[in-house]
Every structure is written in structure tokens, then in C-alpha cells.
Amino acid sequence: MRAAPIERLSRVLRDELGLTGTKVGCDAGDCGACTVLIDGKAACSCLIAVGQLDSAQLDGATTEVTTVEGLGGYSANFEKLSAAFLQHGAAQCGICTPGMLVSATALLECNSAPDEAQVLDALGGVLCRCTGYRKIISAVLDASVNSTASRDAMCGAVDDRKISGTGINGNGAARQDVAPGVVGQRVPRIDGLRKINGTEIYGADEAPAGALTLRVIRSPYNHARFRFGDLAAFVASHPGIHAVFTAKDVPGKNCYGVIPDCADQPVFAEIEVRFRGEAVAAIVGEADAIDAFEPSNFPVEWEELPALTTIDAALDEDAPRVHANRAGNVLVRGRVVRGDVDAALRDADVVASLEVETGFVEHACIEPEAGFARRVGDRIEVQSCTQAPYMARKDIAAILGLPEGSVRILPTAVGGGFGTKLDLSVQPFLAVAAWHLRRPVRMIYSRPESIMATTKRHPARIRARAGAKRDGTLVAMDFQADFNTGAYASWGPTVAYRVPIHASGPYKVPNYRALTRAIHTHLVPAGAFRGFGVPQGTIAQEQLYDELAEKLGMDPLEFRILNALDDESPTVTGQIFGSGVGIRECFEALRSKWIAARAYAEAANSSGKGSLRRGVGVAGMWYGCGNTSLPNPSTMRVGLKRDGRIALHQGAVDIGQGSATVVTQICAEAIGAPLEKFDLLPADTDVTPDCGKTSASRQTFVSGTAASLAGTELRKAILRIADACECAQIEFGDGAITVEERGERRTISLCDLSLDARGYVVSAEATFDPPTSPLNSDGQGNPYAVYGFGAHMVEVSVDMELGTVQVLKITAAHDVGRAINPTLVEGQIEGGAAQGLGFALMEEFFPGKGENLHDYLIPSAGDIPPVESILIEDPSPIGPFGAKGVGEQALIPTAPAILNAIYHATGVRIRRIPATPDRVRAEILAAAAAGVRNG
Numbered sequence: 001m002r003a004a005p006i007e008r009l010s011r012v013l014r015d016e017l018g019l020t021g022t023k024v025g026c027d028a029g030d031c032g033a034c035t036v037l038i039d040g041k042a043a044c045s046c047l048i049a050v051g052q053l054d055s056a057q058l059d060g061a062t063t064e065v066t067t068v069e070g071l072g073g074y075s076a077n078f079e080k081l082s083a084a085f086l087q088h089g090a091a092q093c094g095i096c097t098p099g100m101l102v103s104a105t106a107l108l109e110c111n112s113a114p115d116e117a118q119v120l121d122a123l124g125g126v127l128c129r130c131t132g133y134r135k136i137i138s139a140v141l142d143a144s145v146n147s148t149a150s151r152d153a154m155c156g157a158v159d160d161r162k163i164s165g166t167g168i169n170g171n172g173a174a175r176q177d178v179a180p181g182v183v184g185q186r187v188p189r190i191d192g193l194r195k196i197n198g199t200e201i202y203g204a205d206e207a208p209a210g211a212l213t214l215r216v217i218r219s220p221y222n223h224a225r226f227r228f229g230d231l232a233a234f235v236a237s238h239p240g241i242h243a244v245f246t247a248k249d250v251p252g253k254n255c256y257g258v259i260p261d262c263a264d265q266p267v268f269a270e271i272e273v274r275f276r277g278e279a280v281a282a283i284v285g286e287a288d289a290i291d292a293f294e295p296s297n298f299p300v301e302w303e304e305l306p307a308l309t310t311i312d313a314a315l316d317e318d319a320p321r322v323h324a325n326r327a328g329n330v331l332v333r334g335r336v337v338r339g340d341v342d343a344a345l346r347d348a349d350v351v352a353s354l355e356v357e358t359g360f361v362e363h364a365c366i367e368p369e370a371g372f373a374r375r376v377g378d379r380i381e382v383q384s385c386t387q388a389p390y391m392a393r394k395d396i397a398a399i400l401g402l403p404e405g406s407v408r409i410l411p412t413a414v415g416g417g418f419g420t421k422l423d424l425s426v427q428p429f430l431a432v433a434a435w436h437l438r439r440p441v442r443m444i445y446s447r448p449e450s451i452m453a454t455t456k457r458h459p460a461r462i463r464a465r466a467g468a469k470r471d472g473t474l475v476a477m478d479f480q481a482d483f484n485t486g487a488y489a490s491w492g493p494t495v496a497y498r499v500p501i502h503a504s505g506p507y508k509v510p511n512y513r514a515l516t517r518a519i520h521t522h523l524v525p526a527g528a529f530r531g532f533g534v535p536q537g538t539i540a541q542e543q544l545y546d547e548l549a550e551k552l553g554m555d556p557l558e559f560r561i562l563n564a565l566d567d568e569s570p571t572v573t574g575q576i577f578g579s580g581v582g583i584r585e586c587f588e589a590l591r592s593k594w595i596a597a598r599a600y601a602e603a604a605n606s607s608g609k610g611s612l613r614r615g616v617g618v619a620g621m622w623y624g625c626g627n628t629s630l631p632n633p634s635t636m637r638v639g640l641k642r643d644g645r646i647a648l649h650q651g652a653v654d655i656g657q658g659s660a661t662v663v664t665q666i667c668a669e670a671i672g673a674p675l676e677k678f679d680l681l682p683a684d685t686d687v688t689p690d691c692g693k694t695s696a697s698r699q700t701f702v703s704g705t706a707a708s709l710a711g712t713e714l715r716k717a718i719l720r721i722a723d724a725c726e727c728a729q730i731e732f733g734d735g736a737i738t739v740e741e742r743g744e745r746r747t748i749s750l751c752d753l754s755l756d757a758r759g760y761v762v763s764a765e766a767t768f769d770p771p772t773s774p775l776n777s778d779g780q781g782n783p784y785a786v787y788g789f790g791a792h793m794v795e796v797s798v799d800m801e802l803g804t805v806q807v808l809k810i811t812a813a814h815d816v817g818r819a820i821n822p823t824l825v826e827g828q829i830e831g832g833a834a835q836g837l838g839f840a841l842m843e844e845f846f847p848g849k850g851e852n853l854h855d856y857l858i859p860s861a862g863d864i865p866p867v868e869s870i871l872i873e874d875p876s877p878i879g880p881f882g883a884k885g886v887g888e889q890a891l892i893p894t895a896p897a898i899l900n901a902i903y904h905a906t907g908v909r910i911r912r913i914p915a916t917p918d919r920v921r922a923e924i925l926a927a928a929a930a931g932v933r934n935g
């Protein structure tokens with residue numbers, strides 16, 4: 001192999017040598033996913049030209065380059081690190097894992113007993129968006145020679161009340177009723193090894209031989225008209241470019257969207273673009289020609305038009321419509337009303353009010369969107385990263401004008417999703433091109449393209465008031481929120497409908513009015529991002545309740561405990577659960593730590609010198625699992641094979657949260673089979689039934705229940721073959737099962753048994769659709785069958801001179817119903833808390849600026865404090881083994897708890913999020929000036 005000296009080492013490793021364990025997240029030295037060892041030193045391979053090595057001829061070079069694939073042969077430390085990463089659950093989506101492992105190996109090679117600061121330093125150049133880093137740090141410390149001491153040092157992140165395998169129930173008492181099995185066990189994730197050894201296949205890691213490359217031509221303007229030049233002449237004059245595709249080449253509907261009634265986004269814009277980054281055309285050709293092409297040379301003329309870039313501009317009565325059929329630029333309105341809020345606020349003893357604003361937040365998945373498509377006869381196959389294979393199948397079928405059965409979606413591993421990979425990205429372009437060209441076509445979004453063109457968290461402007469009686473009882477809340485949903489609908493309706501249901505928080509609020517709007521602007525579409533708008537609403541609501549508590553002279557935690565929702569009280573939609581409402585237990589689990597931390601902070605502040613002030617804040621959260629009052633089914637299929645193994649058609653896409661492992665644990669428990677006997681068939685619309693999308697914290701609850709039902713049915717079917725009763729034990733052997741019943745054992749050979757229509761000895765399929773009810777015009781009804789609950793306590797230090805905020809510790813109590821796999825649950829909590837910290841303090845995307853990972857900052861390892869997880873298990877009556885979701889729940893309370901902690905430390909409220917140092921400092925100065933004015 002001979003590479004041009006100017007080639008990036010990362011590209012040569014991946015494309016020329018097939019070493020795809022080295023990942024590319026930015027091509028700019030920002031993410032560290034491409035880290036390799038060069039003569040034993042960790043370095044970003046995307047920043048190194050092969051000519052910088054001793055020789056451009058790698059296989060004869062004297063410089064030694066070691067990738068994740070070669071770490072095992074390079075260092076004995078790799079084996080220890082691998083085991084520790086598996087045990088700690090340090091790999092979630094796994095896209096950062098090779099970079100982490102390479103960096104950790106380099107560290108241990110030169111320092112076999114690092115302390116935590118040295119580990120942080122070594123890992124500081126590799127970004128992880130999933131884990132919150134703490135489990136990675138613990139794993140590296142565990143792999144070091146002084147691992148026992150290291151583990152002890154890490155125990156700030158571990159609490160003696162935390163569950164270990166069996167758990168505590170809502171009263172904090174040890175569970176007595178846990179059957180032996182795999183549910184509740186800290187088993188390593190099923191796909192963990194592939195993520196660690198670099199063999200996992202992500203969107204960019206695979207394409208058929210001879211695949212062409214596609215690049216999208218995008219609008220440089222927020223709003224513009226455009227006209228193409230001579231496209232045929234363009235192709236003819238560009239050797240290596242085979243074709244150009246535009247809207248007229250879309251065989252079916254040039255329109256898609258995640259919510260069918262609101263679908264409005266074209267594959268390629270026609271005449272007019274509505275946001276910077278919108279696609280107008282795609283060029284397809286040989287990789288070299290496409291890579292070398294400068295998009296500004298594409299023959300298109302732009303006429304820039306005035307753009308609506310703010311909520312106020314879009315709501316102006318003279319504003320032009322972003323979409324002709326949406327009056328006032330309002331996409332949808334949400335509404336939940338209960339009681340008489342105006343009268344209750346009038347009669348309240350105290351009332352607090354506020355206005356809060358948040359900005360766009362970028363998902364910053366370390367894996368940019370990528371995949372390939374190929375035409376197979378009259379079918380199209382699309383392999384790419386996605387959170388929603390069946391939704392993608394439906395939209396691609398419509399775009400190509402094909403029946404859904406003619407489209408096959410093969411999800412790859414997903415290197416972080418968090419909601420943004422629910423929407424289509426590369427898939428429609430690839431499908432259109434491969435369909436016409438009858439050749440496979442691949443594409444990988446660049447980092448700027450990914451940031452520019454994919455969905456964001458909705459910016460929000462929220463006004464709210466709440467009132468309480470003198471005894472602290474909440475009596476009313478009045479909440480209004482406008483969400484900037486950008487140019488196209490995406491998940492705007494979901495946000496507008498979900499937020500009013502949740503804006504009360506997990507509290508008893510008898511009089512309530514929550515009104516929301518999703519507003520179109522000429523900016524990038526806002527979509528789903530871990531919480532569907534609830535994190536923004538909770539920032540307002542949890543600060544508001546803090547202010548009410550202060551006006552009442554009450555402790556903020558006790559105010560929340562007093563008003564916490566319980567099993568028998570109606571929610572703001574009138575739903576009464578009867579059981580499984582564990583929010584009070586979450587708050588009570590924080591009480592002793594809260595008292596100690598508040599006392600310590602106040603003592604430190606009163607005696608403190610210098611500019612640092614400490615603060616402690618708390619916030620609560622609830623979050624409905626699954627779709628809002630809509631059908632939300634998941635189907636699981638499981639079959640016993642003649643070799644005695646169990647095939648699980650597991651179509652719940654694992655985006656790092658661990659659904660493949662958790663669903664298998666649930667199914668194994670239902671059957672009474674060991675995990676080692678399972679063969680997983682991962683999501684593939686030709687092979688796995690529809691498990692719905694991976695969103696709304698639904699997979700453990702919905703797909704887990706389907707897996708439990710299917711497993712139970714399979715167990716019954718097996719027992720029927722053996723003519724055994726339900727209490728019998730089943731052993732799964734090689735090509736046989738043995739059934740033990742009342743002391744008798746019978747072995748049944750499976751080899752000669754006939755197969756059923758699905759190709760198994762016996763099989764079962766089960767569907768679960770959570771019981772919900774439609775909401776009436778006042779938003780009353782049962783929107784979700786199950787909610788998850790949680791409360792975070794955050795300790796901060798604020799520099800009053802600089803406005804900088806350091807988060808010192810997060811204590812997170814979550815009612816997860818039943819922790820199917822406590823390690824994975826903790827991973828979700830730690831990762832969610834890290835994203836919540838970024839949301840509170842540093843993350844804001846300004847369209848057109850900072851479309852990279854050095855201007856758009858996400859938390860790095862050094863930003864994340866110890867996170868203490870406290871798992872409460874107040875079982876859901878319908879979740880599998882009592883389980884509820886935790887994926888989105890984990891992010892929601894962190895930001896408001898931080899903001900309340902900043903107030904405790906400084907006495908100032910931050911109304912514009914994120915609380916960057918300039919904003920914090922400005923509020924401190926304003927408060928000081930007001931204090932002087934007021935004497």
C-alpha cells in the first residue's frame with residue numbers, strides 16, 4: 001500500500017488498511033475519536049499526514065502506528081483495560097471507546113499507577129457524549145496496579161444505600177422478593193466486546209465494493225430562492241462525477257417527516273430554501289472526485305431573502321409565512337388546563353413568577369451521520385445509523401414511490417443518537433441516488449455538515465407563575481412556552497404537546513394552565529433531544545418552586561417533599577396511578593445529604609475569603625415513557641433452535657443505552673434461560689419485527705414488556721413439548737433441553753423435531769402497547785402508562801469575580817421501578833447528568849456560527865464531577881419486572897438543580913441559559929449595583 005504523503009493518517013488507516021476501529025468524529029483534532037499510538041504516544045490520526053511519519057510507505061515504515069486493533073499485541077495493559085471497561089460499563093455507544101482505550105493504554109504504559117488527575121489528563125483529549133466519563137475513569141483506575149486504592153478513591157461516586165444487584169425498594173428496605181435470575185444483575189453489555197476491540201460496525205465503517213460517494217449541496221443562506229445552471233454540462237465537465245440529483249429526480253413524494261400529519265421537509269428543496277444547510281442537490285461519483293470538489297463551484301444561483309430568525313420576528317403580525325398553510329407561523333399549540341388557575345393565584349398567599357430563555361443545543365453525537373444504500377432488483381437497502389428503522393422504511397418507501405416491503409433498513413451501531421437520529425439524514429439522498437444509478441452509494445456527513453443540517457434542542461421562551469398557601473401547599477401554576485421549531489416540523493408537535501403535561505413537575509398542582517406553541521422560523525429544524533422540551537420547561541418550573549419556597553421561608557427540599565405527587569393524587573391531566581409514584585422517595589433519599597451540604601456551604605460562605613462561594617441546589621423531575629396518548633407498540637419474537645440455543649429477534653435499536661442487553665435479560669428471566677444461550681438478531685426490517693423507535697425512554701418499558709411476554713409464551717411452548725407443568729425447570733443443552741419436574745429429569749433431543757413456520761422448534765411473538773387514553777380539549781386523560789421520577793442535588797462553587805461555575809458533585813436519586821441492570825442504569829444517569837451540566841453551563845448553538853467541536857463546547861472529562869446514583873425501586877405495575885424508563889429522565893433535573901445551586905451560592909438568578917461566565921458575572925454585577933442603589 002502506498003499513500004500520498006498529504007493523506008490524513010486516519011483516512012489511510014480506515015479506507016486503505018480497513019482498520020475501521022479508528023473512528024473519525026470531526027477531522028479537526030477536537031474529538032479524539034481517531035486517537036492512535038505513534039511510537040507509543042497517543043495522537044489524533046486525523047491531524048497527521050502520512051508524510052509526517054518516517055515513511056509514507058506504512059508497511060515498510062520505521063514509525064510504529066498502533067490502532068485499537070493492535071493494542072492487544074502491543075500492551076498487556078490492554079487486556080486489563082478491556083476487562084475493566086466491560087465490568088464498569090465504560091462503553092455505551094462505543095464510538096469514543098477506541099480513542100479512550102488507546103489513550104488509557106498509552107498512560108498505563110508510562111505510568112502503571114496513575115491517580116485520578118493523571119487519568120483525567122490522559123483522557124482529556126477524547127470526548128464522550130454518552131457516559132459522563134466517570135465509569136471510564138473508574139475503569140482506567142481499576143486497570144492500574146494500585147486499583148484497590150483507586151477504587152476506594154472513587155467511592156465519592158458510590159453510596160452505601162445504592163443497590164447492588166438486588167436493590168432497595170421505595171422505603172429503602174432490602175428487597176425480599178427477587179427471584180434468582182438475570183434481571184437485576186450487573187451483567188456486562190452483550191455488545192461490549194465489539195465496542196472495545198474495534199470491530200463494531202457504525203455508519204461510516206462499511207460500504208460495498210465499488211460504492212460511489214455522495215455529497216449534498218446545501219444552502220449557505222437562512223432563506224433564499226435559487227436556480228440551477230446547466231447540470232448536464234456540469235457533470236460532463238467534471239470527470240469522476242457521475243450524476244447530479246435534485247428534486248425532480250425524487251421518484252415518489254419529495255416530502256418526509258416523523259409525524260405524518262405534519263410532514264413537510266423535502267429531500268431536495270424546490271425553488272426556495274428555508275434554512276442554512278438545507279439540501280438542494282446531491283453530486284455522486286468517485287470518492288476522489290467528490291472529495292476534491294469545492295461545493296461553491298456548483299452551478300446554482302442564490303437570491304438571499306429576508307429571514308425570520310427569532311420567535312418574536314416569526315410572530316409579528318406582518319411576518320411572512322415560513323409555510324403558506326401555517327397561519328402566524330404557528331405549527332401547533334399544546335394545552336393542559338385543570339381547575340381555576342386565575343382564582344387560585346388571586347387567592348394564593350404567595351406568588352412567584354419568572355421568564356426564562358434557552359437556546360439551540362446540538363446533540364454532538366461523536367459519530368456523524370453515515371451509511372450506504374444499494375438497489376437489489378426492485379428493492380432498496382439502506383444501511384445507516386438510525387434510531388427508528390421502521391419509520392425510516394416508511395418514509396424511504398414514500399420518497400421512492402415503493403411499497404414499504406420493497407425497502408429494507410439495516411441499522412448499524414449508533415455512535416450516539418439522543419434523538420437526532422430519529423429523523424432521516426443521509427438515507428433519502430442515498431436511496432434516491434442508488435435507485436437511479438443501480439450502484440451502491442455511500443456518504444458520511446462532515447462534522448460541520450452534521451451540525452449545520454441536523455435537528456437541535458428547541459430554543460424556548462417560558463413565562464410562568466405559581467402560587468402557594470402559607471403552609472407551603474402549592475395551589476396553582478400558570479405556564480406559557482414558545483418553542484422555536486425552525487424551518488420544518490420534525491418533532492415540534494411532540495415537544496408542544498408533551499411539555500404542558502410535564503410543566504407542573506411531579507407535584508400536586510390542583511389549578512393549572514399550561515399553553516405552548518411551536519413556532520416556525522428560518523433556522524435549522526429543532527427536533528427530539530433527550531426530553532422533548534421537558535428539560536427546558538423544568539428549568540423554569542424548578543426555579544419557580546425554589547422562589548416560592550423562599551418567599552414562604554421554607555427549605556426548598558422540604559417544600560418539594562410536601563407537594564410531591566403520590567399514588568392517589570391526580571396529576572395535572574387527572575391521571576391517578578394507584579402505585580409506582582416514587583418521587584417522594586427520591587427527595588427523601590437526598591435529605592440527609594442536603595442538610596449536610598447546605599450547612600457546609602453556608603458555613604464556608606460566611607467564613608470564606610476570596611471570590612469563591614459554594615451553593616447547593618435541588619430539582620425534581622417526572623417523565624412519561626413512550627408516545628403521548630398515541631399507539632406505541634413493540635413486538636418481540638423469540639425462538640428455540642435445534643441446537644438448543646434461543647434466537648431473539650431484538651429490533652429495539654441500541655444507541656448506547658443498553659437495550660440489547662436489558663431486553664435480553666428480561667427475556668431470559670421470563671424463559672428461565674441463561675444469557676449465554678441467546679443469539680441476538682439485531683434490528684433489520686427484513687428480520688426483526690417492529691419495536692418502534694428508540695426514543696421517549698420507551699425501550700426498557702415497552703420493548704422490555706414485549707420481550708417478557710414473548711419469553712413467557714416461549715417457556716410455555718417448551719413446557720408443552722416436554723409435557724411438563726409450569727413450575728418445571730428447563731436446562732438448555734447442546735441440541736437438547738432437559739426438564740426437571742418434581743425431582744424427575746427428562747431430556748428431549750431437539751435435532752429431529754420439526755420446525756414451525758418461523759423456522760424454529762417452537763417460537764413466540766408478542767406485542768405490547770402501553771395503555772393510554774386520548775386527551776380531551778383541556779388535556780385531561782392518561783397520556784402515559786408509566787412515568788419515571790427523579791431528583792438531583794448539585795453542589796457548586798462559583799467564582800464571584802469571574803462568573804465561572806464549577807460543579808463539585810451531583811447526587812442523583814431516580815425511581816426506575818426495577819433496575820434491570822444497575823450498571824447500565826447508572827450509566828444512563830451519569831451520562832444524562834453530564835449532558836444536563838453542558839445544557840446548564842456551556843452549550844448553545846448559534847446557526848451559522850461554530851459548526852465544529854472546538855467552538856461548540858461539550859463537557860470533557862475534566863468538567864464532570866463525581867456522580868452519586870441512588871436507585872429507588874418503586875415498581876411500575878405494568879413495566880417488565882416493575883421497570884420504568886431512565887434515559888431522558890436522567891438529564892432533566894440537572895440543569896435546574898445547577899441553576900438553583902448558583903442562586904444559593906450567589907443570590908442571583910440566571911434567566912438566560914446556558915449560565916456562561918459572562919452571564920453569571922453580569923447578574924452578579926447587576927445585583928451588586930441594585931444593592932448599592934437600594935442602600
Ligand code: FES
Pocket residue numbers: 023024025026027028029030031032033034035044045046047
Ligand atoms: S476525528 Fe480526529 S480528533 Fe476528531
Ligand code: FES
Pocket residue numbers: 090091092093094095096097127128129130131366415416656
Ligand atoms: S460511549 Fe463515549 S461517545 Fe458514546
